[in-house]
């Protein structure tokens with residue numbers, strides 16, 4: 001049941017999902033953003049609803065249509081997303097952080113459009129760090145039986161493999177499952193296909209071969225359901 005459409009096995013569960021990419025405004029018309037399409041988070045919402053869950057999707061700047069039967073809560077910035085996710089966490093049996101959250105935001109948001117000056121001076125952009133939503137909800141659990149899932153897009157570096165970085169990230173964040181994507185060479189972003197390794201807190205690693213985002217969503221919900229039972 002890889003795509004998971006057949007069974008209503010998530011009936012009675014409330015799942016909270018974030019999707020898309022946050023925007024951190026510099027002025028009313030300009031922002032620091034990222035190119036997350038939101039497709040994986042929307043697939044998670046669609047599949048969970050199809051399997052009988054009550055679904056709340058906190059969506060950051062995605063152009064995708066609202067999935068049928070899903071409550072969609074639009075947000076713009078990482079702080080908005082933090083407020084919506086932490087405010088709704090106590091009501092959720094599972095939380096999946098599929099959104100690409102900006103690590104930093106401009107220290108000051110200017111009320112009016114930033115203008116060029118006659119002397120050609122270039123403005124500096126000072127950044128401050130955004131709150132870490134996944135870390136917060138994992139370390140301050142609203143419920144003991146809640147299952148929390150993170151995503152990590154990694155490229156590996158000279159000292160560590162992608163899986164080593166993923167394992168360290170799972171420990172640091174304190175979540176139950178971490179879906180690790182290899183994004184070296186521009187893979188995944190905006191694609192309809194996804195390939196991942198899902199790390200479990202207990203130490204296991206489940207490779208998910210390249211397939212649709214719906215198929216990966218189905219595998220993620222299967223693992224979440226295993227944690228509940």
Ligand code: CTP
Nearest residue numbers: 097098099101130131132133134150151152153
């Ligand atoms: N995340 C979050 N809040 C943030 C940043 C990230 O909740 N401020 C979540 C993402 O939604 C994702 C997971 O944390 O599920 C991992 O995101 P990632 O950017 O890989 O983690 P970081 O801790 O920001 O690490 P890095 O320095 O590698 O960006």
Ligand code: CA
Nearest residue numbers: 100101102103
């Ligand atoms: Ca980050």
